[in-house]
Amino acid sequence: MQPGKFITFEGGEGAGKSTQIKRLAASLESAGIPVTETREPGGSLGAETIRGLLLDPDKDWDAPTETLLHFAARADHYTTLIAPTLKQGGWVLSDRFADSTRAYQGYGLGLDMAAIEMLYDLALGDFRPDLTLILNIPVETGMERIRSRAGNPDRYEQMDIEFHNRLRDGFLQIARKEPDRCAVIDAAADIDTVTARIRDYVSARLGVKLTA
Template identity: 40%
Template sequence: MSGLYITIEGLDGSGKTTQLEKLAEWLRDAGHTVVATREPGGTELGQLVRDIVLHHRGDIAPRAEALLFAADRAHHIATKVRPALERGEVVIQDRYIDSSVAFQGAGRVLDPAEVRRLSEWATEGLYPTLTVLLDLDPALARERIDAAQKVFDRIEAEAAEFSRRIRAAYLEFAAAQPERWLVLDATLSADELAAAIRSRVAALLTTDGTVGGAG
């Protein structure tokens, strides 16, 4: 595939949406065709899954939750992400496989290796070239969510220990694969974060400004 695949990870409240939008705008201004998407919810089917896993009023068994995310991911990659990459476009995505391994593996205390294998099967092993982690202390993430005065979804309503396990998992992933991960302090200003991300992404583009290849 000739496109470039970038994912953004982090706790809720870390600023993923803001950075996705800033990066997409910068790349479009530079002449790239950009697909900005998210998981779950990047397709019509994915939005239905998102409503279930985030807003279902009853309990969802951890394994069922992991399977729902994997089902969304399989459809999303097959119908939206791979076609865009094959066209040579840039895909920027809010959450991907690493989210499931962190949230359902570490957070829900399932076997992380099994959760990863499930998503790898669902996506036929597709990984991004770059994953940006906006690292944030869970207590500060909670303060940001509270300040937004929004209704908590099922994930956001979890106890603090849930978020601490997720953060630790993310940092472990990044340490194991530094060539794929860019870890940034999410307490930096939005503009500082955007500049750091642009610098890393620019290195993935060829000298004439075209996409240098997908992961």
Template identity: 50%
Template sequence: MTFITFEGPEGAGKSTQVKALAKALKKAGRDVTTTREPGGAPGAEALRSLLLDKDNHWSPTAETLLMNAARDTHIRHTIAPALSRGEVVLCDRFCDSTEAYQIGADEALIAQLREKVVERMPDLTLLFDLPVEVGLSRANERGAADRFEARGLDFHQAVRERFLAIAAREPSRVVRIDANQPQEDVEKEVRAAVNARLPGLL
């Protein structure tokens, strides 16, 4: 069926918008699977705990390998079966996050692993973009920061720039959403993007 991913820096409100779009799709009569990365399957959730734990210190290469190990399990156990059943899959983060966050890893390695692991790219990727300071402030309000959230401002600015570079490179797949506005307005922008790129889905 249809595969939609939600991407963006910390505090962009992706999880909220996954829930809102899932509700709208179900109202339209669609069967929906919502999932997340890293995670989304038992083995992948175990790797998520390792990756987000601030007491662990992974190199960019190790992060990239672990992320793709989790993704392989996630695709095989959750995403591919749901798509084969004709469902709409909404995923909070996917391979674009690896490219954006694993700063310092070999770019050729990231590309090679994506080619090997990702059998199907998303039909639509919604990139929730907002100023880094705003996103980190929102993330801090949620409580204790995970290993990625705890990194410095320069790191998160680089992450945002890398996301925007992906959007510029793949405009047919990636739609930038202004996440620095009220939640209701973000939701309207999401629906407009879905209607424009995937007419009839809603």
């Protein structure tokens, strides 16, 4: 059996990842491709438990502790859900993966990138996403979207504008370093335009024919 494909969605707060994941999943399913949607931190029982700790607005983790928690969650997520699904031929769409750790803890909080890559190798070895879609949006636009949502913001959403600017720059640097894996999508466009661009990238890069 041919293994499935792993597509990750990355970007700053308010970029619209959740909406676009659902739309891409529907397109893939219409093409007869089995799809599992997941998220990070989270995606497995153990990882969801750690997610609650990471997003708690009352917690103030330092960058090393936070990064260790992320990779503990990621290792469980990969072993429990991602790897078995891909082995069975299913495609996996993940709302965030390791690039978020590089961007948030590395570029955003200043943790040494070499330490992050060492933890990646320990947790995941040579496993890499087949395609990473980086939804790029001006920080001010993303934060306006966050403020319009119901509910209380999590600890990342509460961070200052300088942090979110570093975050955006970090994702763009990641894309420049790995252009064969990453595609940058203008997420400030209207929802249907973003969806169409994502379908085009997936069709071109992963060899599938997707329609609306």
